[in-house]
Amino acid sequence: MERHVKPARDAAAPPDAARAPQPRGEPLLLSLYRTMRRIRSFEERVGELFVRQQTAGSMLHLSIGEEAAATGVCHAFEPQDTFTTHHRGHGVFLARGADPKRMMAEIAGRTTGYCRGKGGSMHIADMALGHLGANAIVGGGIPAVVGAGLSSRYFKKDAISVAFFGDGAMGQGILYESMNMAGLWGLPVLFVCINNQYGMGTRVDQATSFSRFDERARTFGLDGAMVDGEDVEAVAEAARRLVDGARKEGRPGYLAVDCYRFFGHARMDKSPYRSPEEEARGRRRDPVARARKLLLERERLAEADLAALDAAVAAEMDATLEYAVQGELPALDSMFRDVYADGEPAPEPVATRLARIFSKE
Ligand SMILES: Cc1ncc(C[n+]2csc(CCOP(=O)(O)OP(=O)(O)O)c2C)c(N)n1
Numbered sequence: 001m002e003r004h005v006k007p008a009r010d011a012a013a014p015p016d017a018a019r020a021p022q023p024r025g026e027p028l029l030l031s032l033y034r035t036m037r038r039i040r041s042f043e044e045r046v047g048e049l050f051v052r053q054q055t056a057g058s059m060l061h062l063s064i065g066e067e068a069a070a071t072g073v074c075h076a077f078e079p080q081d082t083f084t085t086h087h088r089g090h091g092v093f094l095a096r097g098a099d100p101k102r103m104m105a106e107i108a109g110r111t112t113g114y115c116r117g118k119g120g121s122m123h124i125a126d127m128a129l130g131h132l133g134a135n136a137i138v139g140g141g142i143p144a145v146v147g148a149g150l151s152s153r154y155f156k157k158d159a160i161s162v163a164f165f166g167d168g169a170m171g172q173g174i175l176y177e178s179m180n181m182a183g184l185w186g187l188p189v190l191f192v193c194i195n196n197q198y199g200m201g202t203r204v205d206q207a208t209s210f211s212r213f214d215e216r217a218r219t220f221g222l223d224g225a226m227v228d229g230e231d232v233e234a235v236a237e238a239a240r241r242l243v244d245g246a247r248k249e250g251r252p253g254y255l256a257v258d259c260y261r262f263f264g265h266a267r268m269d270k271s272p273y274r275s276p277e278e279e280a281r282g283r284r285r286d287p288v289a290r291a292r293k294l295l296l297e298r299e300r301l302a303e304a305d306l307a308a309l310d311a312a313v314a315a316e317m318d319a320t321l322e323y324a325v326q327g328e329l330p331a332l333d334s335m336f337r338d339v340y341a342d343g344e345p346a347p348e349p350v351a352t353r354l355a356r357i358f359s360k361e
Pocket of ligand 1 (some may be wrong): 042051061086088136165166167168169196198199200260265282
């Protein structure tokens, strides 16, 4: 018999749904599915924003295909926890409970965005939700979580800090320095590698001689695990175990989530380095479709309920897109605001400075 689980009062759920307690009687998988569906729909609208030429900047990195990594790991977070992301971080921040409207507005470069339109897709940060910053430098956000973990231990806070990055960062020295310090000092941190098989156009097996990344992490004393990124429940379970170990025992962890990047590296990339067959195979590893199937077949949810949830999410994200493009662009005289401390004089324009230097010669 079909089971009717009300897909929450507002099926699309509030912005901080990922952190809200699971509605009573709702299977965990349904909560996880809702978050993944919201990420997928959000990213599809971001793609649309790009086609409409309304994004700030020319680069956009979609996390379609990687929803289980963001959702499963963020599900283990507590409100006091912090994190950093790489350049493909929209999904992580949404799973953490970001307001999609403020996030889309940021991607569109509007003053209504998280960073008043001055961060854009790749530089979103928000201390209120523990987002210590997205970072476009491969591996750049990783050491910050070691600092956050050290601070947490020093001040005896119950917070962990998590770095999200791609397989490309596995070739960066800073990751190994960070894992070493985290292991040495027993810091409450977690390193999460979202292995989508590619670093731009380079397939992971063309860039690395040993792809058991979790085993590499173990050599630094970390608790390492590797999971299938198509299976959001497996990601959530592994993340829960590692987060608990970091929080309760000060044992840093490392999680590799194996998945597939459905589209090109950035929106302009048509992936000429991948065959259509490979892409078709990769896109069959779809965590959203898998969870939906399980909800119907294993949890015996009604198709109509899931369709209603999907429609509510789509409507929410349509409204998100419209909200974003209605925001104002930052005024030119706000360029240095929020960049320098209050009271600091704005920097001298480069042209004026150079003229001054040369006039002294
Ligand atoms: C230090 C550094 N080197 C090179 C680049 C150029 N770059 C931008 S994204 C990228 C690939 C990153 O791949 P990965 O870390 O696997 O993340 P993904 O894009 O697959 O999510 C590269 C090489 C950069 N941003 N920073």
